[in-house]
Amino acid sequence: MLQNNEKQMSFQKEKDLVKAFYEDLQLASNDKLADVIGRFCAPNLLWRGFHPFGQISGVHDVAENFWGPLRNSLKRMQRRQDIFFAGCNSLTDEREVWVVSMGHLMGLFDHSWLGIRPTGKMAFLRYCEFNKVQDGKIVETAMYFDIPHLMVQAGQNPFPPQAAAHLVQPGPLTHDGILSTDQPVEEGEQTLALINAMISDLGQWKSGLTLSEELSRTWHDDMIWWGPEGIGATYTIDRYGKQHAGPFRAAFAERSKTKHVCRLAEGHYGGFFGWPNFTAIPTGGFMGMPATQTPGEFRVIDIYRRAGGKLAENWIFIDLLHFWKQQGVDILERTTGIGSAQV
Template sequence: MNSNFKEEKQIVRDFYARLDSARGAGIPAVLEAFTSPDYLWRGFHPFNEITSARDVAESFWTPLRGALTSMQRRMDVFMAGQNTIAEQGGVWVVSMGHLMGLFDQSWLGISPTGKIAMLRYCEFHRVENGKITETAMYFDIPHIMVQAGLQPFQTQTAAHLVQPGPMTHDGLMFEQQNPAAGLKTLAVIEAMIRDLGQWDSGLGLEDELRRTWRENMIWWGPEGIGATYTIERYAKQHSGPFRATLSNRSKTSHIARLAEGNFGGFFGWPNFTATPSGGFMGMPATDTPGEFRVIDIYRRDGDKLAENWIFIDLLHFWNMQGVDILGRATGIHAVRETGAKGVRYD
């Protein structure tokens, strides 16, 4: 089994170099040059699934690059690994950080500020035979809404900041890593998933968390929930309220799960479903199950997890409950079915 992923990493690095320097009409050509004919792109609401590289360029990248001028890609984590989800397989390359630019033009109905704006993102790229065949591109639209002066959510239980990268500053793994370290990271993540998948281990929440998390863990959550620090505060400010206000939670399911060095992560489409029983994010109860599309990136310290960066498609979840968060905040209502045409507006 390939253990260095040098070729796959270089393909994604070359893709980023070309994409980040392309302008206007050149952006679709870059997407088409680096992706396969059957390319599948998964993005947060209102983009969803797109099955054409040109449509990805025209509906997502070109408008975003036009809105955030002089864009920089500021990566905090870069890694690759063999997918451990057997039925999916493949080598995936992961990038996480911020896309920073000057917010000079409207995007998704969000008015520009003329100031620096930072869009949190995480991408999983499946690379096969020299091409990118699948991408999961998850990004925190509500956070950029807040930077533009909007308030998409009524309340959040923790704090949201422009989130830093790893405390250890060692997340950019361009070179080969020790395979044993990656296996150790993956084992801790798998143990955490087994605990989480039960939703109630019978140990008590904080004791359950201590099995796989360091006491001074940091959970970097999305806008609308926020970030929280230490097991005690994480249980109080997110995990406890989350479990108390969401019922009928399904088991978790992932498309890709991997680790390299001291870092690892996964994504699902969706990861799980749950029904709001009232109180989650200050919203009322519904009888409608909603999907949680999630990326989790972890840093291991010793034999436990120390940091966790989380991307949740909250716009999609609440849209399934009949609440158009984006449209409510901007006054522009997105058409739900985007398909291969990308995003359109009424």
């Protein structure tokens, strides 16, 4: 654990770096993307993204394989940020600072991306990004995004009807998710402790409590779970249990222990990501598809808002394309006609 004097240190320098990066990235022409990324990121940047991207190493490859094609497709792209905070990774003994940004990348969908047909209209790509800042440079990035939601906007629905609802998801109810200045340390500690308690409950699946009783230990009754396309968003503990948590637990067996790369909190906000977070075996059917009995990885980002002594909102990013590819189903190829290897 970090010593108290280390916890008191400000994250303003790291936040300012990431803000400046976003501003310059917004203004850069496509032929200057690698130059901009190179000014703010280490040459050997480790970048993790959802399928079909996976891990990319190096500034040039990140610009060429991700940002360039996306910017060419979503013209005049804006980063519409709903949550922004920073903190020390609670899973390491050293002072390891990460800056988190969540919202939508919005633009005019004028050219195909990953085989998804353009609409010529506004389109929104849900994203959440964790940036590790070290010695004045971004050295690692986890950039997770909801590709199936973009597919639905283009009229190419990749999944059977989902149990919950999916919309262009709003930011926090309280409209206070942009933490431009440092927050009281005690608030972040409370948020992190609550997230850890929730993870402990979640990891058991056999606590002896009913699902509703278990959830009510760490969640407000009017919680909102902002899930990904293919699962959807759900409101209140009761509906969350019926529309996602209950069916999910019934669909899987042999869930591994939770393993995160980073877990942090600042103020009333916190979150984590893994690569993967856990593995599980689909034994009861999932998302309208039959059980495969094949272990699958879940690459996930979770972002939380705490209200008082319990969690109130949760935004979730799950790499469903990667999960189903492991089960023998290439969702991109099935829906767009373009195989992942061609992207």
